[in-house]
Amino acid sequence: MKKTRKGTALITFVALTAMLSACTPGGGAPAESKNGTAAGGADKKVELRMTWWGAQARHDATLKVIELFEKKYPNIKINGEYMGSDGYFDKLNTQIAGGNAPDLIQLGNNYPDYVARGALLDINPYIGKEIHIENFDKSNIDSGGMDGKLYGIILGSNAYGIAYNTELIKKSGLKPPSGQWTWEEYGKYAQDLTKALGKGYYGAVDESKLPLYLNYFARQSNKTLYKDGKVGLDKDVIAYWFTMWDNYRKAGSTPPAEFTTAYTEAPENSSFVEGKTAMHLIWSNQLNAYQKAMKDEIQVVLPPTGGSGAQQGLWLQPSQFMSVNAKTKNPKEAAMFIDFMVNDPEATMVLGSERGVPGSSKVREALKAKATPVDKKVYDYIDLAAKNSRTPDREIPNGKEFETTLINMSQKVLFGKETIPNASQEVLSAAEKVVNKK
Known part of the structure; x- marks a missing residue:
């Protein structure tokens, strides 16, 4: 059958419309790739920096969790910057002042100081998407928030x-x-x-x-x-x-x-x-x-x-929070790592209770079932302290x-x-x- 110019144009328009609907909002969600990133974005290489303080046991466990995360999301690389508690905040303050702070920042209950400086990102938009908190007590989540905004996810008590x-x-x-x-x-x-x-x-x-x-x-x-x-x-x-x-x-x-x-x-x-x-x-x-x-x-x-x-x-005491730099160029990927750190079964088993008893009830139950004698002492003491606290x-x-x-x-x-x-x-x-x- 002979195709007219008008018919050819119509076919081309329909095909183009179908193509556009697949990659624009309202045209259907993009497929997930095997590594958990959206199809078409799997090749996007993202590099994050993460800073924390602690003893060697914390460093070793955190580096292991980073390694597990990078295996699951090979397009995301995380560079760890860690040290003992002495000098940690001096270095962080210098980085913030110079506009060169890491994407992921471990903070304590001093996080309001950094909120006041405009240094932290409100991560509420990522809750229920990249970060899942359904197994956390409300008080644990609230401890990382101010004025209706959320600036950190609790890593333990x-x-x-x-x-x-x-x-x-x-x-x-x-x-x-x-x-x-x-x-x-x-x-x-x-x-x-x-x-x-x-x-x-x-x-x-x-x-x-x-x-x-x-x-x-x-x-x-x-x-x-x-x-x-x-x-x-x-x-x-x-x-x-x-x-x-x-x-x-x-x-x-x-x-x-x-x-x-x-x-x-x-x-x-x-x-x-x-x-x-x-x-x-x-x-x-x-x-x-x-x-x-x-x-x-x-x-x-x-x-x-x-x-x-x-x-x-x-x-x-909320032990530490993991927060996101307000100036990060990759907030979604930073939020993904926070979720992995506090919810992933393998990651949370590696971290154990070193940063405190985890906020997720699901994680706590899993850890108790496989607790070492030392970890059991930690859980038992927290139970005792909870009865003697206000x-x-x-x-x-x-x-x-x-x-x-x-x-x-x-x-x-x-x-x-x-x-x-x-x-x-x-x-x-x-x-x-x-x-x-x-």
């Missing part, structure tokens, strides 16, 4: 606990601590350990420089570092804190100044790991790293309370500046270079300065 070296306790001849103790009883027990263990050994690490431990202490008298946009504690609470630790040192419950300042007390440089101190405050998610670093078995009990009539100081407070803004002042003042008190009243005023002034900072 932790709680403070007193870790103790079981072998040193046996050597001392004392009964293991039960965790049912006041600050006075804690100090006396540590003093008894020091005496029983002999020269070169101490009952407990000096923890006076830790801001969140000060906050734990303050909460027992219904105070807090930060509440309703204001500093929530006073000079008397800080002075009590410094005085208590000064009394511990004088009693021999904790080591002298030169000994204390020789250690960071991170697993890589710790008197507790070296078996020179018997008790050390840790986050529950650090139990694996400490246990891997030392041969003696560790147990964990609740930290000291304020005694009869005191408020509960403990809280369940709602957490928002962390103090611009917290690094305040932390530096507390560290400096605690060391000056430690070496007798500053009086407790003056040091307490300096710490309070630093808190007020950062809270009022615009």
Whole structure:
């Protein structure tokens, strides 16, 4: 049959329309490729940078998860940038200021500081698509949000606990601590350990420089570092804190100044790991790293309370969040990795509870079923801590500046270079300065 020019044009138009409908919105979803990317986009090479802090155990596990992700999505490459906690935020702040921050950023409860700088992406548009949160408790998800926007997905929950070296306790001849103790009883027990263990050994690490431990202490008298946009504690609470630790040192419950300042007390440089101190405050998610670093078995009990009539100081702490750089060029792929990190069965099994007890109930159940003896201790302790906790407070803004002042003042008190009243005023002034900072 002879084709007319009009008929040929009509056939061409219909064919062109069909082609366009397959690749424009409303024309049907594109097919999925075998590696999980949309057909036609599988060859698009995407490179992301990801930064986190932690001990070697965390580095190894995270790198393994990146490797698993890259196998599943071979078009996406993730370059890890990791280090210990010291200097992490200084480096990150420099990168953000220079417009060169990584695409994926591990943050703690200081993430509001970075929201205020416009450094983080609202990931709400990716929820239910690239990121699935149906198995997360609402409170876990809410912990990463502000003002109706979501800036991070929780990687786990932790709680403070007193870790103790079981072998040193046996050597001392004392009964293991039960965790049912006041600050006075804690100090006396540590003093008894020091005496029983002999020269070169101490009952407990000096923890006076830790801001969140000060906050734990303050909460027992219904105070807090930060509440309703204001500093929530006073000079008397800080002075009590410094005085208590000064009394511990004088009693021999904790080591002298030169000994204390020789250690960071991170697993890589710790008197507790070296078996020179018997008790050390840790986050529950650090139990694996400490246990891997030392041969003696560790147990964990609740930290000291304020005694009869005191408020509960403990809280369940969101350990870290994985956030996305507001300037990333590949937000969808960054969101895909976050989902993989918190939901993929193989990935979550690799990560375990190192960053804290996972937010997904489905993941928690899977991990419990295959828990190592150390992981089981973590889960058991979180269950115990949950029964002895109350709602957490928002962390103090611009917290690094305040932390530096507390560290400096605690060391000056430690070496007798500053009086407790003056040091307490300096710490309070630093808190007020950062809270009022615009």
